[in-house]
Amino acid sequence: MKNNISLLILHLILGLLIFFNIQVVVDFAGRYIYPLDDAYIHLSMAKNFAEFQTWGITQYEFSSTTSSPLFTFLLAVLIKVFGNWEYLPLIANSVAGVGLILIFHRYLKQFSQTTYIIVLSSVVLLMPLHLMIMTGMEHVFHTLAMILVLLQFQKYLEVKTPRNFSNLALFSIIAVGFRYESLFFIFFICIYLFFLKRDYVISIALGLFAIIPVVVYGWISVDHGSFFLPNSLILKGNTNDGIVGFLTRVAGNAYRGISVLILVLILLTQIIRSKNQKSFSEKLSKNAIPIVVFCGFVIHLLFANFGWLIRYESYLVVIILFAITPFVDEVFQKNSINKILKFGTVFLLLITLYMRFGTMLEKQPIASKNIFDQQIQLADFLHHYYRNSRVVANDIGAITYFSNIHLLDTYGLGSIEVAKLRKNDHGKFLDNKNLQNYVAETAKNQMFDVALVYDSWVKMPDYFTKVGTLTIQDNYICGGTTVSFYSVQEENTLRLRNQLIEFSKKIPKDVIIKIVD
Secondary structure (H helix, E strand, C coil), rough: CCHHHHHHHHHHHHHHHHHHCCCCCHHHHHCCEEEEEEEEHHHHHHHHHHHHHHCEEEEEEECCCCCHHHHHHHHHHHHHHCCCCCCHHHHHEEEEEHHHHHHHHHHHHHCHHHHHHHHHHHHHHHCCCHHHHHHHHHHHHHHHHHHHHHHHHHHHCCCCCCHHHHHHHHHHHHHHCCCHHHHHHHHHHHHHHHHCCCCCCHHHHHHHHHHHHHHHHHHHHHCCCCCCCCCHHHHCCCCCCCCCCCCCCCCHHHHHHHHHHHHHHHHHHHCCCCCCCCHHHHHHCCCHHHHHHHHHHHHHHHHHHCCCCCCCCHEEEEHHHHHHHHHHHHHHHCCCCCCHHHHHHHHHHHHHHHHHHHHHHHHHHHHHHHHHHHHHHHHHHHHHHCCCCCCECCCCHHHHHCCEEEEECCCCCCCHHHHHHCCCCCCHHCHHHHHHHHHHHHHHHHHCCEECCCCCCCCCCCCEEEEEEECCCCCCCCCCCCEEEECCCHHHHHHHHHHHHCCCCCCCCCCCEEEEC
């Protein structure tokens, strides 16, 4: 009964957090705006797949722009069934968020009331769940799938039945479909089963099942002239900068993911301090979940990303909380005599609460304001003046979702030829002469109309005419503070100038449009 009351209270807290943050955004934007342009990338691809049967950021060509194929496909199904509505991700994530809470509710009932409240509250507040719901991204679904993978792994270790294995394989496929980082953990599950449990066939079979989404999506992508992996993984990965660049990015990950590292301290304490397990082999045998989670975390730290509204590591927080639950229960038992350990655990959880929940109460509205002031204004501009035109751009979510433009993406997420030119130049936009030449030739040969770009990301061709800029204030989330407007066709320069002057009268008061003399 007490658990049910706590569950109800947490649902109310989650609902109030979502309502409060939506209202803050509605107050300045008139409607809810996602705090990441990436949410509109998912929406744009889902819209095009549902309405035009084209898997791409535009309706005109294939592009492997999404890093979460299953989430994009899910949105496409929802659009097909319910129609094109920009808040479908918000609703879908809310349902997945409730599902995540209920899964933990069932799991935590075996532990004490104190453990139940601490862990379930931590899932909601440390993720933080309301923020991941409001990003409109795949992270809630991915986290839910990963928890189900770990639960089924635990059940399989307890009772090795065909049903438990089939459930483990199914949820592994789903988790990888939502994000490829799931493979880090499934790999170590396979290693654990192979070497410690000597389930050789089962281990190999699980690995083969888990890579099905990667192989299928990779085959489709290659068949359409793209990379085997999604463009974002190729362009944003941590393997193409040499050893110095690799170590630098790992250090950056550690800095941005310090809130997760704090929880990892608890995880390591759990493994080291395991009762009645003196030998190394005993610790491995009795700590399957904590060890798999720790090893997977290390691989994520080395090869994946942290940051960007703390979303990349949000699933890590939840699966670490899942892994340390037995330890938390031990620490907070009434007969526990280690007060230092109890205080230390509470202290580390509170630090994580401040770093993840406290700071994001401020940052999420700022991020939505940035997207509204920049990406939504650019989308409105294109929708009004260049709805079906050929556009050069390098931040591509909202502008493609709210219009039907033909796109040349100078970053490469939406244009495979650009991605091929950029795959080895991570962060060195201005030095890529081949990219500059490609943009110049493509824009001229295909008669592009206008360019809306961050100048710091790529140098525009000399024959482009810079007409104006749009600048936002207090930038936190956008790729740049200022977007430049270029006329690609010289004869259209005056028209673009007049359009910017007219549009400047409709924008938010703290957004500045300047006309270049």
